[in-house]
Amino acid sequence: MEKEIVKEYSNGELTVVWKPQKCIHAGECVKALPEVYNPKEKPWIKAENASTQALKDQIAKCPSGALSYRM
Template sequence: MSKKVYKGEEIEVYFDAEKCIHSGICVKGMPEVFDLKKRPWVNTVGASADKITAHIELVLVER
């Protein structure tokens, strides 16, 4: 299965296709960070590390 890490200076975002089944929530909720039209599609400098972490945690709770 697909697993990938997106490394930034302040944060590393891990994508695991088996666990990230609701990635659309990330794309809609933080388009400045998650943009499926760009490569790489995760922009670790699109928002602060704290905001990215909070959004991902929110998505995990909503699953």
């Protein structure tokens, strides 16, 4: 069985958890918070560029469930 890849990006208070195998590339994250999500950059998620509440609101709209968070 293939090990699930999980990437984590923190703003110090909230950690964004990204599971690339679940991602359907709907682009909702990039549309909502382009200052955080930029697929052309490494790392492509810069959680420190948005408030914790803005990140929570955006992550709740992820259609695939590829994005989640923990405090």
